[in-house]
Each structure stands twice: as C-alpha cells, then as structure tokens.
Amino acid sequence: MKQYQVEIYDFRLFRQKLDEIKEKAGKIAYRDILFHLFCGVDDKEFIDKVVSAIKREFPNSHVVGCLSNGEIYQGHLTDPEITLTAYFFESSYADVDFIECVYGKERDAAEKIRGKAEKTGVKGIEILAAKKGFDMWKVEKRLHGLDSTVKVFGGISIGHDHLHDDAFVFDESRVYSERAMCVIYYYGDDLHIMTDICLGWTPLGREMTVTRVNDNVLAELDGIPATKVYSKYLGMEMNDEFFANTIEFPLMLERGGFPMLREPFSNDGTGALTLAADLFEGEKVRIAYGDPVKIVEDDTAMARRVREFAPEAILLFSCSARKSFWSYFVNKEMEPFQKLAPTSGFYSGGEIIRNKGYVNEHNVALVAIAFREGRLPDKLPEQVGIDAAMFHGQLSIVQRLACFIKATAKELEEANEKLRRIAKIDELTQLYNRRELEHQLEEAVNNSKMNKTELSFLMLDIDHFKSINDTYGHVIGDKVLQSISLVLKTVASVSGTEAGKASAGRFGGEEFIIVLPGKDGSDAVRIAEGIRSEIENHDFQEAGPQTVSIGVTSLRENDNDNDQISIRVDEALYQAKRGGRNKVVYL
Numbered sequence: 001m002k003q004y005q006v007e008i009y010d011f012r013l014f015r016q017k018l019d020e021i022k023e024k025a026g027k028i029a030y031r032d033i034l035f036h037l038f039c040g041v042d043d044k045e046f047i048d049k050v051v052s053a054i055k056r057e058f059p060n061s062h063v064v065g066c067l068s069n070g071e072i073y074q075g076h077l078t079d080p081e082i083t084l085t086a087y088f089f090e091s092s093y094a095d096v097d098f099i100e101c102v103y104g105k106e107r108d109a110a111e112k113i114r115g116k117a118e119k120t121g122v123k124g125i126e127i128l129a130a131k132k133g134f135d136m137w138k139v140e141k142r143l144h145g146l147d148s149t150v151k152v153f154g155g156i157s158i159g160h161d162h163l164h165d166d167a168f169v170f171d172e173s174r175v176y177s178e179r180a181m182c183v184i185y186y187y188g189d190d191l192h193i194m195t196d197i198c199l200g201w202t203p204l205g206r207e208m209t210v211t212r213v214n215d216n217v218l219a220e221l222d223g224i225p226a227t228k229v230y231s232k233y234l235g236m237e238m239n240d241e242f243f244a245n246t247i248e249f250p251l252m253l254e255r256g257g258f259p260m261l262r263e264p265f266s267n268d269g270t271g272a273l274t275l276a277a278d279l280f281e282g283e284k285v286r287i288a289y290g291d292p293v294k295i296v297e298d299d300t301a302m303a304r305r306v307r308e309f310a311p312e313a314i315l316l317f318s319c320s321a322r323k324s325f326w327s328y329f330v331n332k333e334m335e336p337f338q339k340l341a342p343t344s345g346f347y348s349g350g351e352i353i354r355n356k357g358y359v360n361e362h363n364v365a366l367v368a369i370a371f372r373e374g375r376l377p378d379k380l381p382e383q384v385g386i387d388a389a390m391f392h393g394q395l396s397i398v399q400r401l402a403c404f405i406k407a408t409a410k411e412l413e414e415a416n417e418k419l420r421r422i423a424k425i426d427e428l429t430q431l432y433n434r435r436e437l438e439h440q441l442e443e444a445v446n447n448s449k450m451n452k453t454e455l456s457f458l459m460l461d462i463d464h465f466k467s468i469n470d471t472y473g474h475v476i477g478d479k480v481l482q483s484i485s486l487v488l489k490t491v492a493s494v495s496g497t498e499a500g501k502a503s504a505g506r507f508g509g510e511e512f513i514i515v516l517p518g519k520d521g522s523d524a525v526r527i528a529e530g531i532r533s534e535i536e537n538h539d540f541q542e543a544g545p546q547t548v549s550i551g552v553t554s555l556r557e558n559d560n561d562n563d564q565i566s567i568r569v570d571e572a573l574y575q576a577k578r579g580g581r582n583k584v585v586y587l
Helices: 011-025 044-057 106-120 136-143 226-234 242-246 292-309 320-329 335-340 389-424 434-451 465-472 474-493 521-536 562-578
Strands: 002-008 032-039 062-067 071-073 076-078 082-089 093-100 124-131 151-156 169-171 179-187 191-198 201-214 217-221 251-255 258-262 264-267 273-275 284-290 313-319 343-348 351-355 358-362 366-373 455-462 503-508 511-517 548-554 584-586
Touching: 002 011, 011 044, 011 082, 032 044, 032 071, 032 093, 032 343, 044 062, 044 082, 062 093, 062 124, 062 179, 071 082, 082 093, 082 343, 093 106, 093 169, 106 136, 106 179, 124 136, 124 169, 136 358, 151 191, 151 313, 151 343, 151 366, 169 179, 179 191, 191 292, 191 351, 201 292, 201 389, 217 226, 226 242, 226 264, 226 284, 242 264, 258 358, 292 335, 292 366, 313 320, 313 335, 313 351, 320 343, 335 343, 351 366, 389 434, 434 455, 434 503, 434 511, 434 562, 455 465, 455 474, 455 521, 455 562, 465 474, 474 503, 474 511, 474 521, 511 521, 521 548, 521 584, 548 562, 562 584
Parallel strands: 032 062, 124 151, 313 343, 548 584
Antiparallel strands: 002 082, 032 082, 062 169, 071 076, 071 343, 093 179, 124 179, 151 351, 191 366, 201 217, 201 284, 217 273, 251 258, 251 284, 264 273, 313 366, 351 358, 455 511, 455 548, 503 511
16 A cells, blocks of 8 residues: 655646656556545635546546545645545555435435445445534444444544534535535455544543533533533633633543543533534533643554554544644644654544444544555564653643542542432441332332333331340341341342332331332232242341241222322231231232
8 A cells, every 4th residue: 555645735736746646656556546635725616626637647546525624744734725645555445435414314324334334345434524414423323233343434524613514525526515424435355444542631520411412512511501511610701712712621421431522612602512523411421621741641552552553554533622722732643653654634523433333423532544455564663652741840730730629529429429328228228218218119109100010019027026136136136137138139139120120128127118110919929928938048147037027019090199008018017917927918
C-alpha cells in the first residue's frame, strides 16, 4: 500500500501535484485507488473541478469527501482549501456507496450496509456522514451484529462554525448532501485494519441522571435545566463565552462498557443544551474536564499500540473540540502517528468506532485507523511518544484540585448510599425494613392491577420466640433471626418472575413478610411449605430446633387497598398459630 497527500490551495498547482502522483503510480503495481478529499471551505464549484481532474487521470478510482472543521496533512493541522489523500492498494480494493437518509429511513440505510457487508466478506467499513436529516444512532445500532472481525470507523462532517447545518458529504458523482453517508467498504485477504480510540478527559464531581432529553437536545439532569447545571457547578453563565468554555467540560457517560463524551455546542433558549450526539433518558453522566497531561499520556499509549501494528498508512478522525482545546499545541497529539506512517484525516463533529461489537458515535475523541497490506515486518518502527513535561508545572494545581474534588465527591456518594441503605434495610437481618416493605407492597399491588398479573404474600412468625430470648438471651435470639433471614433472602432471590422481583423483609420483632409478584395462591403455599420445612430442619445450634407459622394470601379483584390484604394475611397467620403452630394457612 502506498499513500500520497496533497494540499490544494490553487487549481493549477494541484494539477502539477496530480501529475506527480500519476507519475509515481506508473512505477508501482496496484489494484485499486481511493481518494479522500477533506474540504475546509464550502466551494462546490472548486471541488467539482478537483474531482473531475482526478477522474480524468484515474478513471477507475473512487473519490469520497466531506466538509471538515480542519484538515490533517502529514500529521499536522493545515489550512488549505482541500487536502487530498490517495491510497494505492497493491492487492486489496475498495467499493463505495452513497446513501441518502432521512428520519424514519435509518433502518433501510443500515440494512443496505449490513447486506453488502455480510455478502462480500468486507474487512472494514468507513462512514463519512452529514447527519442533518437523520438519527445516526439508529444506523449505528443496526451494525452491532456484523461479523466480529469487521472494523467500523468514520467521522461526522462539520463546518468551521461547529454547526452540522453546513455539513455535507459527496462522492465522485459530485452529488453534495447534508443528509447522507459515504460508505467505503475495504476488501482484501492481505489487508489488515486496526482501529483505536483515545479520550483523555477525566470525570469530575458527582454522577447525574439524564431526566429529560430528546435525541441530542438535553433538557434536564436530575430534574435541573442542563444549562443551570453548568452554572451551578462551574460558574458558567449563558453568554458569548459559554460554549467556548464547555469544550473543556463535556459530559462523560458509559455505554456498552465504554466511556464516551458528549459535547454541548448550542442551546435553544429554554435551558436545554444541544449536544453533538445522542443521549438517552436514564443514562448516568458526569461533567468531565480536559487534563492535557492525561490526554498526552493516553495519546502516547494509543500511538504505541498502533506502532505494534506496523502501519503503512494512518487515518485520523479528531473532534473539532480537541482542536479548540489544544489551540497552538494542536499538532502535539498527532506527531507520533506521522512518525509511524503517512497520516491524514480531518477534524469532525463526531467520531465513529466499533468496540467489542458496538458501533458508537463519540465526541471529543481521537480515533486512529491503521492500514497495512501483508504480514508484519521483521522490524517495527522506532518507539514514539509525546513529551508531557511542558504541561506538568502549569497544571499541577488543577490536577490536585480535581483529585480533591473527585475524592470528596466519592466520599459523599458513599455516605449518601449508606444513608439510602439505612433508610431501607433492617440492620440486624439485612432484609427490607417495615417502611420499605410497605412501599414494595404498594408498588407490587399497583403493578399487578395495571398488568393483570398474579400477586401473593406470606407473613411469617417465629413460634415461641419470646422463650428463646428469655432462656438463652438476646444474642442467641438475634442469631435465630439472622439465620431465618438468610433462608427468606435465598427464597426471595429465586422466586422472581417476569411480573417482578420477590422481596423479603422484617415487619417487626419476629414477624417477616415476603411479596411474591407473578405467583398465585398454590405457588405461594408451595413456597411457604418449603420455608416452613427448611426452618424446621435447620440447625440453630444453641437455640435448638425452631418452627414458624406462615399466613398466605393473594390479591383479589375486590381488594381496594393494602389494608385489606394486610388484615387477611394477618388473619391467616393467626389461624396458623391457633391451629397448633408450625403450619401454613391460606386465606
């Protein structure tokens, strides 16, 4: 594989460079050619001329491209009108689909990609997308099921103003679309593709829940307007500097076991934030901060992994937010890749990569794709890295403050979790306490009535428990309570159904309750008999043999409130006691 790159400022000079590429191509054997055009300006007439010139000189080549927020040429940010990268494949080859897509048709677009990939044994799929008119996540999730060996990667087109509205993609037909994907399929027995990703941002502060969101418009976190979260925790007010500042503080979440970032880039005037990619209600997020030392360390680690692959060409998709974050240090994180192999790419509005089967769009990420034809060489490239020393002094205070905040936030979360547990759990038995049991009972009744499912209850009392305390003392009595609680906890853990989880709790003193969603009366009696028998045969050591009496009832259509159920199960327990104890009675 050979890669050639050209910066295009002027059409006449470009023709000279294209002639040079053609001359070089005449001296090598190749099977196929792919041209990437990443465009820093929206000048479709000029792009047309460039594409036409390429197709005249290389009529059988493939040409794809998009508008970009910055162009990567030989491992550094450049500022031409267009950068061109030519890939000459010796034995491998590529194919291209230009797929228009609108809301509601994402599945059709994804199935077209899947169908082609599954039939042809593709090695890699690159997606260049302008997603103004469709939901990219609905495309990505349908690619999860591809063969595990298929690499999926790509970038989202975005203009220099960071808005997706100006973005477009195109192919050699010179159709420019703001709602389409250029999909490049890579083939070849000797073709090897490696994909990797680097974030480097670090979570800060407490975890928050997404409570209201519509696609990528985030309205609320923990019920608070999203813009107010930034004002509250970071002192950022809604002014001209707001979004310049949020670049350093994106939201971090985890999806499919992988950390991801979401970059806010505009607001709708109602307190909501428009993000560069999707979020879902119920997802957990934290504000993250950009630590240059950590980013450089992660960049270096990724570059060294790529080195082990011995690439012949490298393609980078880097988020436009990283370009803004790094400012005049922007080339630092790309330098190691150029030392390994010719490196090109662009600054994007989203970075696509497949990790362990999951295809996701990231923000504020650097995605690296390494290509090689043939086996690993005997000698790898020289070791690479980035010197982070220049950042250490200026950031030591920031890092220590961030570490302090992270540690105190963790302690606070642990303390809150302990308080939540105390509010629900009986300390002695580690079962639910009475207040939580009443809540579970009310919730189970409501769900059963709404879904028309069965629901039963057990109330259990230890026979002659007072005599245990009187004879052996409260320490032994507590051990009996704990032993019986373990039995009930085990029963509850295996008695859940599709209608819900079973729950066991201490109602008070030596009385316990088990709530059994999805179980009818006969099921509940069988479970109760199992509990009674197991306790009767249990070795309670110093306390000697013990028995329990159990009342059982089920929800009836005419039960208007929980009091009726409680009275009935209590009466069933009373009858079991009055009938000689060590019994199960159903009412």
